[in-house]
Amino acid sequence: MNPANxxxxxxxxxxHEAVDLGFKFARRWWPLLVKLxxxxxxxxxxxxxxxxxxxxxxxxxxxWWLPIWERPQLYVLSRAVFGEVPSLKQTLRAxxxxxxxxxxxxxxxxxxxxxxxxxxxxxxxxxxxxxxxxMRLSVLHRDGAGSVAFWLTIVGASxxxxxxxxxxxxxxxxxxxxxxxxxKTLFDIDLLWAVTGYLSLSLLGPFYVAGGFGLxxxxxxxxxxxxxxxxFRQLAERCSRxxxxxxxxxxxxxxxxxxxxxxxxxxCLFASGYPDLxxxxxxxxxxDDGQELYTPEKAQDDIQQILSGPEFRxxxxxxxxxxxxxxxxxxxxxDEGDIAAPPDWILWLGQNLAKVFQAAAWIAIILVILYVLYxxxxxxxxxxxxxxxxxxxxxLTRVMNMDIREISLPESVSKAAQTLWQQKKCRxxxxxxxxxxxxxxxNRFPLRLSPGATEGDCLQEVRRLNKEEISxxxxxxxxxxxxxxxxxxxxxxxxxxxxxxxxxxxxxxxxLENVGGVDSKAPETGExxxx
Amino acid sequence: MLDTAVxxxxxxxxxxxxxxxxxxxxxxxxxxDLLIRGVVxxxxxxxxxxxxxxxxxxxxVFYFFLEWLYPVVFEVTRGATPGKMWLxxxxxxxxxxxxxxxxxxxxxxxRTADFLPLFYATGLISMLCNDQFKxxxxxxxxxxxVRISKPRQPARQELPPPSLSPVxxxxxxxxxxxxxxxxxxxxxxxxxxxxxxxxxSMLLGMPGDTQxxxxxxxxxxxxxxxxxxxxxxxxxxxxxxANAQNQTAQSxxxxxS
Numbered sequence: 001m002n003p004a005n006x007x008x009x010x011x012x013x014x015x016h017e018a019v020d021l022g023f024k025f026a027r028r029w030w031p032l033l034v035k036l037x038x039x040x041x042x043x044x045x046x047x048x049x050x051x052x053x054x055x056x057x058x059x060x061x062x063x064w065w066l067p068i069w070e071r072p073q074l075y076v077l078s079r080a081v082f083g084e085v086p087s088l089k090q091t092l093r094a095x096x097x098x099x100x101x102x103x104x105x106x107x108x109x110x111x112x113x114x115x116x117x118x119x120x121x122x123x124x125x126x127x128x129x130x131x132x133x134x135m136r137l138s139v140l141h142r143d144g145a146g147s148v149a150f151w152l153t154i155v156g157a158s159x160x161x162x163x164x165x166x167x168x169x170x171x172x173x174x175x176x177x178x179x180x181x182x183x184k185t186l187f188d189i190d191l192l193w194a195v196t197g198y199l200s201l202s203l204l205g206p207f208y209v210a211g212g213f214g215l216x217x218x219x220x221x222x223x224x225x226x227x228x229x230x231x232f233r234q235l236a237e238r239c240s241r242x243x244x245x246x247x248x249x250x251x252x253x254x255x256x257x258x259x260x261x262x263x264x265x266x267x268c269l270f271a272s273g274y275p276d277l278x279x280x281x282x283x284x285x286x287x288d289d290g291q292e293l294y295t296p297e298k299a300q301d302d303i304q305q306i307l308s309g310p311e312f313r314x315x316x317x318x319x320x321x322x323x324x325x326x327x328x329x330x331x332x333x334x335d336e337g338d339i340a341a342p343p344d345w346i347l348w349l350g351q352n353l354a355k356v357f358q359a360a361a362w363i364a365i366i367l368v369i370l371y372v373l374y375x376x377x378x379x380x381x382x383x384x385x386x387x388x389x390x391x392x393x394x395x396l397t398r399v400m401n402m403d404i405r406e407i408s409l410p411e412s413v414s415k416a417a418q419t420l421w422q423q424k425k426c427r428x429x430x431x432x433x434x435x436x437x438x439x440x441x442x443n444r445f446p447l448r449l450s451p452g453a454t455e456g457d458c459l460q461e462v463r464r465l466n467k468e469e470i471s472x473x474x475x476x477x478x479x480x481x482x483x484x485x486x487x488x489x490x491x492x493x494x495x496x497x498x499x500x501x502x503x504x505x506x507x508x509x510x511x512l513e514n515v516g517g518v519d520s521k522a523p524e525t526g527e528x529x530x531x
Numbered sequence: 532m533l534d535t536a537v538x539x540x541x542x543x544x545x546x547x548x549x550x551x552x553x554x555x556x557x558x559x560x561x562x563x564d565l566l567i568r569g570v571v572x573x574x575x576x577x578x579x580x581x582x583x584x585x586x587x588x589x590x591x592v593f594y595f596f597l598e599w600l601y602p603v604v605f606e607v608t609r610g611a612t613p614g615k616m617w618l619x620x621x622x623x624x625x626x627x628x629x630x631x632x633x634x635x636x637x638x639x640x641x642r643t644a645d646f647l648p649l650f651y652a653t654g655l656i657s658m659l660c661n662d663q664f665k666x667x668x669x670x671x672x673x674x675x676x677v678r679i680s681k682p683r684q685p686a687r688q689e690l691p692p693p694s695l696s697p698v699x700x701x702x703x704x705x706x707x708x709x710x711x712x713x714x715x716x717x718x719x720x721x722x723x724x725x726x727x728x729x730x731x732s733m734l735l736g737m738p739g740d741t742q743x744x745x746x747x748x749x750x751x752x753x754x755x756x757x758x759x760x761x762x763x764x765x766x767x768x769x770x771x772x773a774n775a776q777n778q779t780a781q782s783x784x785x786x787x788s
Contacts, residue, residue: 008533012710016618017678020535020553020664027662028533143717148555155558159655166652173648207659211555225718225726231707232729239698239733 005083010227013218015148022214026206029080033073033206035088040095041069045198055194062198066205067106067116071098071124073209078125081217098124115141117212118149140219149215156208163200168192396442399449399458404439414500414508426490433503434481437474440507441465455482473502537663537675539627549627550678551663554655556618557676561651563614568597599639606635619681625673634672641668689715691757693765697737705766712763724752727759734758 008021026033041062048058062069072095079086086094102123113119122128122136141149168186175181186192221227306312349356373380397405410416413436420429438458441447447461459478463471477499483489491499536548575593579586605612610629611621622630622638630638645654645666654666663675690712700708711718711726718726727734737758 009536012714013535014678014680016552016556017535017550017680019555020551021533023553023659023664024533024535027659151559152555155555159554159558162650163652163655166649170648203656203659222714222717223719224722225711225714228707228711228714228726229729231703232726235698235700235704235707236729236733239730 004230006226007081007083010221010230012222012227015143015145015215015218018145018215018218019148019152019211020214021218022211023207025077025081025214026210029076029085030206032076032085032088033210034202036072036076036091037069037202037205039088039092040072041198041202049191049194055190056197059194059197063201064111065107066201067111067120068099068103069205070117070120070209071095073206074120074124074213077210077213078121101127102129114153115146115149115212116153117208118145118152118215119212120209121213121216139223140216143219143222145215145219149212152208152211152215156204156211160197160200160204163203164193164197167196167199396449396451398451399438399442399453400455402435402438404435404442406439406443409436409439412508414504417500417503421496426496427484429496430477430481430484430491430499433499434477437477437503437507441470441474445470470506473506476502541627547627549623549675550680551665552618552620552676552678553664554658556620556678557658557664558655560612560614560618560620563617564602564612565614567613568601571597602639603632603635606630606639607632615676619679620676621679622674622676625675627677630674634674638668638672638674641666641671644668690764690767691761693767694737694758694761695765696762698733700762700766708759708763709766712760712767715760723756724749727755728752730759731755737761 008024013021044065045058045062048061049055052058072091075094075098076086076091106123110116110119118140119137122133122140126136128136140146171192172181172186397403410432413432417429417432420426420432438449441462442449445465445467447465449458449461453461455478459471459475462474465471480491480495480499483491535553536550538546539549540546572594576590579590579593582589602612606622607630609616610623615621622635624630624634642651642654645651645657645668647653651666654668657666657670658664661670665675669675696708711723715723734755
């Protein structure tokens with residue numbers, strides 16, 4: 001045995017946990033174990049069904065011979081846990097060899113032993129008989145393992161019976177009402193009981209063997225220190241390599257902190273890619289110079305003003321019907337009449353309640369359909385009239401709270417920007433250029449923007465126009481605009497001049513009719529608009 | 532690698548193992564609870580039988596609460612019903628946190644589903660099919676029934692005087708040395724010598740009577756086992772005076788060399 005090949009984690013477990021480990025084995029190799037079970041037991045079971053008049057005898061015989069069927073299961077498990085899973089064929093070939101070993105005691109006086117699956121490995125794998133076997137078992141049964149093996153058998157047998165009855169009951173529950181079946185006849189259907197019993201044994205058999213084997217294996221691990229051997233060997237190897245051991249304990253933490261740093265770096269890089277997407281307002285900057293100081297007295301006034309506003313002066317008037325008064329008045333008039341005859345409309349409602357709800361449901365459905373149609377009207381229209389005029393919507397007038405109608409622009413944008421620049425209103429100058437570019441692009445090029453577009457969105461849409469010059473210019477303009485708007489970083493004189501020149505060459509020089517494309521580089525003529 | 536434990540990592544980066552319990556322990560715990568409830572109901576029936584019809588009504592009310600709230604109350608307040616405590620089981624959430632009222636209610640109300648068609652047959656099959664031995668109620672409520680292992684602390688006089696390890700040990704190695712020390716009675720003597728022999732080169736670096744090289748192999752084996760147990764005693768926290776002993780040992784070594 002080489003501990004390095006073991007497929008389960010070696011550590012000391014308490015007996016109950018060891019049984020659970022065995023169940024894990026059964027789950028792990030379940031298909032193979034069940035196939036094996038069926039290969040070995042199906043034929044004897046069918047033979048039994050044919051031989052005996054009462055099919056239950058076939059089941060009883062199968063149950064009594066369980067120690068035989070369990071041997072190949074253990075054969076598979078005992079090899080599989082050490083990393084070499086035998087095939088079905090191999091196991092079946094080995095089956096006759098293990099069949100005859102101590103078969104007499106297994107089927108007679110040891111058959112009802114309450115620790116059958118726990119003792120099986122000692123007999124089959126260690127091949128002990130007689131006194132050595134007894135002594136070996138007494139060692140293995142210590143430390144609570146024996147009692148858990150006992151409970152494994154007891155619970156296993158009870159669960160097998162339970163599942164058998166459960167299946168029959170389930171079938172009974174599923175019988176249609178028209179079929180009446182008395183319990184007496186149900187008990188007389190022996191074939192049903194035999195088949196359900198066979199199924200429940202097939203389900204639990206592998207688990208029972210594996211549970212006992214897990215228990216046995218854990219005792220071996222405990223008594224022989226397999227887990228210790230594995231770790232000690234690794235430790236000895238580490239020591240013999242020498243010198244490195246001092247670094248071992250600190251290495252993982254250092255590595256993880258390095259990983260952490262890399263992660264942080266990645267996050268920073270990722271985040272720094274984002275300023276393009278941030279949203280800006282072109283409204284007045286709050287940090288204007290020349291604003292007077294905000295004194296505590298002024299703040300007090302403001303607070304008072306806000307507190308006296310309508311938000312803090314809300315009054316709710318709730319009217320509650322005065323039941324007591326109503327009752328008194330009604331009592332004086334009619335005493336019994338209203339109880340005997342409820343109003344007609346209530347009667348009508350009671351009789352036609354279903355129809356009312358039906359009508360309400362239809363109305364609701366129609367409203368929902370109408371709402372959905374209205375909500376997706378654009379997409380629907382586009383789908384209906386694909387290829388025809390797509391831009392049915394009027395051109396956008398405001399983006400990012402900026403007016404981008406052509407009327408709102410001065411006649412010569414570059415001139416106006418230059419003037420603003422000379423008046424030291426740099427922010428306004430860049431803003432004007434940016435706004436004017438957007439306006440031109442929306443009104444004279446097929447640029448589609450949504451009213452909620454950000455600078456980044458606009459830039460992306462412009463890139464989608466596939467006009468290299470415009471998109472590169474617009475990217476530059478957007479960058480300087482963002483620098484002014486958010487960082488108060490004013491571009492140099494030459495940069496501004498370049499922006500102005502670019503604007504003129506792209507949007508002004510070609511005149512109003514350059515709707516299609518401005519690919520040709522326009523000569524730098526003077527502005528057509530004399531101002 | 533197959534294991535019965537599920538590793539949980541806390542937000543603080545601490546790993547610990549939860550060991551979901553399999554059907555055998557849980558069936559036994561359930562039967563114990565059933566027995567306790569049965570005894571209580573029989574006692575109540577004797578007492579309430581004296582009250583006539585009123586007692587009968589009260590009995591049904593008690594039965595209802597005992598049937599549905601017995602597990603919930605114990606799980607929320609104590610973490611486990613008496614039957615589960617007896618078998619060292621505990622109900623926790625999937626992430627190891629204590630079970631709350633809502634999840635405990637959910638997992639216990641779904642006993643109705645697990646019970647079908649007969650005496651928890653569905654629940655048992657569900658446990659065998661689920662990798663963490665959950666019945667339907669556990670799956671729905673996100674709970675686990677875990678096994679609590681109580682650490683075994685040996686009597687202090689059993690342990691040899693503690694000593695530092697000559698080589699820094701990582702967590703798994705410390706656990707193995709501790710296990711070696713605790714399983715002194717379980718492991719056979721030759722096997723102990725064999726295991727300690729694996730680490731002979733490491734143990735040679737330990738302070739102590741290093742000059743007894745001439746002794747027989749059997750004695751050397753005994754010495755190895757003893758030294759390893761000394762390290763185990765140190766790791767088990769029995770380290771009063773370990774430093775002093777270590778220092779004296781080192782000084783004696785210095786004088787001898």
